Amino acid sequence: MKYLNPHNAILELERLVSSKDSEIKLQANGGNSILLVCKPSEEINFINEIKQLEESKYHIVDMNLLLVEFVTNNKEDIEFYFEHWPSSLDRIFKNDLEEQQDFYHLILDKINEAFSVNKIPVVINTGVIYATHFDLATFSGSELIMNASLPAVFLYPAEYNQNNQLVFLNKRIASQDRCKII
Numbered sequence: 001m002k003y004l005n006p007h008n009a010i011l012e013l014e015r016l017v018s019s020k021d022s023e024i025k026l027q028a029n030g031g032n033s034i035l036l037v038c039k040p041s042e043e044i045n046f047i048n049e050i051k052q053l054e055e056s057k058y059h060i061v062d063m064n065l066l067l068v069e070f071v072t073n074n075k076e077d078i079e080f081y082f083e084h085w086p087s088s089l090d091r092i093f094k095n096d097l098e099e100q101q102d103f104y105h106l107i108l109d110k111i112n113e114a115f116s117v118n119k120i121p122v123v124i125n126t127g128v129i130y131a132t133h134f135d136l137a138t139f140s141g142s143e144l145i146m147n148a149s150l151p152a153v154f155l156y157p158a159e160y161n162q163n164n165q166l167v168f169l170n171k172r173i174a175s176q177d178r179c180k181i182i
Contacts, residue, residue: 004182006049009036010181014053016122019149024151024180033140033152035179040127040157040169047124050155058153059114064125066110070103093132104134108144115148122153127169134169140179154179 004012013036016024021175024034038046050060067126071078074092081092107123114121124138136154139145145152166181 003037003039006038006042006046009038009047009182010053013153016165016180016182017057017153028137031140031179032145032148032150033154033179034182035136035154035156035166036122036182037156037158037166039159040160043127043155045158046155050122050124053122057119058122059119061107061110061114061121061123062125063107063123063128066106067128070101070106074101093129094134094138094175103132107139108142111139111152112144115144115150117159118150120150120153122155124155127157130169131179136179151180 005139013034016034024032036046036050052056053060078092081088085091093102095102111121111123123139129135136156139152139154156166156168158166161167
């Protein structure tokens with residue numbers, strides 16, 4: 001599979017989100033998100049290009065910053081899980097408790113903030129979720145993103161393997177369901 005360079009990938013992104021037809025949803029099995037694929041070694045170049053997007057139309061959601069925010073705000077809970085339930089660390093990042101904010105819902109909240117001001121969320125530094133036991137398919141299939149009037153964009157550091165499967169960070173085969181791939 002051939003990769004687009006950062007500049008051309010951003011041009012294709014802008015073309016897709018500007019089109020008035022349903023190309024994204026048709027090619028994303030009804031989904032409403034775009035995976036902007038880059039080789040992991042090219043991620044910083046893509047981020048630099050993304051930062052040039054029009055601020056009135058796009059909102060960057062940086063998962064690195066959100067992880068720092070999450071850890072800072074939940075230090076005691078995280079220490080408790082590390083000490084008492086090390087085999088359940090994934091519950092720190094995504095849990096079923098409505099009263100306890102988790103990392104997954106913090107990310108969704110930031111995506112929703114972009115939607116609420118009529119901007120397209122562009123999520124960068126997605127590699128931080130590698131160890132969280134959820135993946136981007138969890139987001140692309142979420143009710144928030146599926147029902148939004150604008151698409152969500154995820155920068156996706158991955159490469160294609162010999163079977164032409166997209167492999168996130170060259171470690172985990174990607175679910176391409178509900179996403180348009182650029």
